[in-house]
């Protein structure tokens with residue numbers, strides 16, 4: 001896939017927008033608050049699939065460890081935040097406590113956490129996490145005009161949307177306290193699951209705190225004056241290309257399809273490079289932002305094209321029973337798929353509906369060999385199973401179902417228990 005980030009050498013100076021965040025690779029894993037997270041249990045597959053990373057170099061002298069208390073966590077994040085490189089921050093004064101304070105918004109952070117002693121709680125430790133409103137910083141993958149930005153706005157009206165060049169960066173932005181939430185696509189009604197984000201949900205320790213379903217209305221965008229006949233290439237996010245596959249053919253476009261990082265980034269790329277033979281599939285907002293002409297409107301293969309996004313936070317929300325909730329879990333068993341029926345029965349017996357099941361390769365143990373002296377060796381694939389079910393973790397039936405599931409699984413983690421998106425159905429529009 002092409003990357004359209006400024007690092008690809010393409011000058012985007014003509015388009016004025018905040019540059020997406022890019023982070024230096026670093027990993028930090030928080031502790032999971034859910035009772036059913038067996039990641040810390042001996043032999044847990046989670047440990048195999050998401051091993052606690054060695055502390056990054058700047059933390060190697062930090063004998064207090066990471067994640068033992070909220071205060072430790074904040075200090076660690078402050079240090080890790082100093083590793084953040086963004087184009088925005090490059091222009092600011094480099095290094096120093098002031099810089100970190102600006103990034104994290106915690107004026108009282110002690111940035112030299114040398115000793116083992118627990119740090120006293122401060123008033124900032126006790127303040128509740130922001131929920132809605134203009135102060136909330138929400139990370140998304142893509143550039144302004146991406147559907148993920150629209151999803152962030154739907155989930156948290158008036159939030160400050162923070163563009164990130166990769167999904168992984170959006171996770172890290174929350175872990176490093178640069179953002180309060182991340183909003184990430186997990187599945188589309190036409191294109192299916194966004195597998196990368198399932199894998200990242202497991203690798204990182206953020207919690208799903210909500211979901212939004214966004215009608216996705218695609219347009220074919222080209223530079224002003226360009227006609228369809230001039231086109232030799234259409235570029236967009238692979239999901240968007242997949243969602244418009246049939247319509248592109250129906251439009252009689254004999255063009256190469258090329259995948260890039262995000263839809264709006266595709267529009268920006270065409271505009272910034274004055275490409276008259278290339279169209280982008282993106283939103284109406286992207287057309288406005290990057291001065292593109294709409295050659296065809298509503299080109300998704302199905303008018304009810306919807307993408308489901310999840311909202312992620314450092315802390316889980318407290319599950320409730322006064323409104324419809326969904327719970328997302330991931331589990332594995334070292335005896336392969338034979339456990340699946342038992343797990344599904346645990347929900348069926350309690351009348352709990354499953355809304356989604358997804359399997360992904362078990363990264364640490366992808367193949368299981370079963371030797372039969374007479375016949376040879378069977379090579380079975382091993383999986384992580386992701387299940388969404390319609391119940392809140394505050395409900396006894398959900399707790400009992402998971403207690404039963406835990407008996408059959410070598411690893412079980414609750415990714416989040418959160419309110420379902422119950423907004424009235426309104427099919428895809430161009431706004």
Ligand SMILES: O=C(O)C(=O)C[C@]1(C(=O)O)C=C[C@@H](O)C=C1
Nearest residue numbers: 146147148185237239262263307
């Ligand atoms: O490229 C974008 O605009 C995105 O927000 C990403 C994304 C995706 O990953 O599926 C989101 C919604 C649409 O389904 C198409 C693309």
